Amino acid sequence: MAVVGLWVPPLAVVFVAVVLSIPVGRYLAAVLDGTLRVPRWLHWIERRVDTGSQNWKQYAASMLLFFGFTSAVGFGVLALQPHHPSFLNPDGKGALAPSTLFHTTLSMATNSEQQHYAGEVHLSYGSQLFVVLWTYFVSPAPGLAALAAVIRGLRGDSHLGNFYVDVWRTIVFIFIPFSVVLAIPLAAAGVPMTMDGAAGLQTLAGGTQTIARGPVAAVEAIKQLATAGGGYFGTNSCHPYENPNAWTNALELMLILLLPFAQVLAFGRMLRQKRHAVVLFAVMLVVLLASLGWCVYFDAVCPNPALLGDEKAGLSALPVDQSGWGNLEGKELRFGPGAGPAWAALTTSTANGSNNCMHDSLNPLAILGLLSSIWMNCNFGAVGSGMLTMLMYVILAVFIAGMMIGRTPEYLSRKLGPREMKLAMLALLVHPILILAPAGAAVALGWDAGSANPPGAHAFTEVVYEFSSASSNNGSGLEGLGDTYGFANNPDPAPYAVHWDVSCGVIVTLGRFLPIILMLALAGGLATKLPHPAGPGTLPTDSLTFGVALLGTMLLTGLLLFFPAAALGPLVEHLGPTAFVK
């Protein structure tokens, strides 16, 4: 029974998401291709935002311009928090610190949703609705828009479409209707949706308890759907108001997967390359399931080693029964055993970043599994940008395989030249540079010792995780790292809060836009090349062989780069000597 409880729920969720992604993928393709039949007044609105056909440079410029405007609005609303009208700020939240404003704005506007604040402590309802909720719609949409543009380039369209129209369609036809449908069952299960301030109670034992609440259900649905992942509350989906029972847990987990799955099928449909898309989907699914199995095994089957005995150190095992649950530190019971690491594996694979257990308290090898998913950033990845990362690996795989069989590499009947390979290699290198360079610098400058407790291998893991999460726009974190400044008048901020805010704010922005722009440039270039009919020397990209080559490329070029960091962090922590031996 215990085995069933561990493995069946997450596998069932993945299965349902795979099945649902087929119709949703078809719908996504129809929306992005503009073949969906919509009422006339919506066309009128679409014409307001349409600036005409764009090439890749115009498309990228529009994306950056929109990012600038989004950030400005977000920053303004957050900065004005003490002046929000009282119905939008019933608990009287004060002014946020400048560095918190900087990091929060950029993190939200780049679909990272890395949080150096706690929602129920620091944000007013106005900030939650007009910054957090709003950016959960407008910051993932450019990712999906960019994917649509790249697909148009790959299929040789005369232009890449219009950025504003793509964003508008994504929000109105995909995010809004799905969110409405999903917010209702969440509210029915107990996720609050109120504009009343915190509830003050007399407890059974005669004490008092104040309970923060707010318009949570609306935020929760889009948070999971659009791979946003930032919590309404500080502890994200661990919090009973964000995730009241095991059914909402399963529903939210399914939502995390739905659009990342569907984007791959939409890609195949828009390109009329369904078999190719199925191969990509299968490769991603294999990695996703491997990550799921790894994390659940090492955290829910294996117990927390801190409570076990150690003969060499003369420690006896503590009389604590961990059977059936595994490591329970930082977990909630109501989702069932294994639900924490299962969610952790899937949320890091899809760059969602929400969590239903505290990642920092996971067993070290489970944390290694999460880091591996973040480093590869393409076992489905975020809505839109995950597929773009995958395309980068595909192009590398085509190139490597082409070299091995001695043919000019070509992808979708177009020859890959030096320009394409340079762009793909640059896109590949963005990620390790943005993670390893700052992690090395931070450790050299002693940020880890000043932020983490206690210093050592685990603190190093926390630093690497923080930058990995920022660079891949994941947003989850090992929250033992002290990175919160919070209110401007906070007398006792984390010592390195400003350092983390500024560095991660810059990294989320570069990590978001550099790869997307490089892929837009690549697609824009390919669009102008003449297609070649497939010949006997063409490497088919819809075969099992190609799938294996792709998997090898992902593991060797995407993961191996990070092995030294993995060895110094989670592997050292796992192998010991363990710090709990005084």
Next chain:
Amino acid sequence: MLCVDQNAWFLGSLMGVKNHLRANCWLLFLTLFVCSVVYAGGVWAIAQTLFSDKAQGSLVDKNGQSARSDKGAVGSRLFAQSCLDGDGNVMEEYFQPRPSAASYDGTASGATNWGPSNPALRKRVMAMLGPNLKYSNGRPIGPDIVHWVRERLQHDRAVLAQWVKDDTGLPERWASIKTIADFLAQWANDHPDDVARWHRDHADADKPKPADLAALFFDSYAKGESTVWPATHGYDIQTAFFEIWWHAHPQAHFEAVPADMVMSSGSGLDPHITLENAVYQLDRVAGKWAEKLNAPREQMAREIRALVETKKEAPLGRLAGVELINVLELNVALTARMHVLAPH
């Protein structure tokens, strides 16, 4: 001619920029209106109409009924709450929720974020074992720890210095209990000499923390000065001295505690404990009610066990393979049931 061309290009790009600004403004305005007003307002209206109690946070009153407003509510069915008395002691008549790094604060959820290699984790679990652990025959070990420690100290006060040397976290753990912290503050007032000595050794610190005071107190006590051990129910000794006691009693056989009793939750607000945890606590709860109502202990245990059975929940319709108890709901039902049984 050239000049005209340049003008046209300039005007053209100006128009382009204007177009972009216009499109951005439209998009910002439309999305703010559609997402933050229409969508959020729509979900709010539906939730408030169809599920108003849940939309307000699933509050319950003392009869276990849903409460619409916070007046008269004793908690939220989705939240754990502290079951400690004003002095910070465990209220034995209630089932205790899982440990919380957030002290069950509903306005600031939080976890320890301690990894397995953090020594604090094992230390915290050991501190929780003293008051909760039972021998394999079902008898609690707590009273034995108190008895043993008091006897040893009576016999030879100097042993305390050795204990502090063996277990360096001892003073801090002892001082973390509220009654002890209060006692230590009072003791510091009465012993200015000791505090002055501490200030001499720690010139740069401004004020001794409770843990520092505890170390001073232990030092003074071990030297046999006129210091008196505080009169407590022994919870402080069970918490702080379990490690020392266990070291001296390596042969003791225990009934292992369920992990959720000593491992803290992710939100600090987890409303559930496992069925095994509730059963483990049953003896203590029944004993306390038997004492309060002057009723036979076995009868109380039977009553409460039956109540626990009615409050069992199985996540995912038993698929998850575990059975849980909502602590607040159980405690509310327990209080109501005991009220009925109480002789008037």
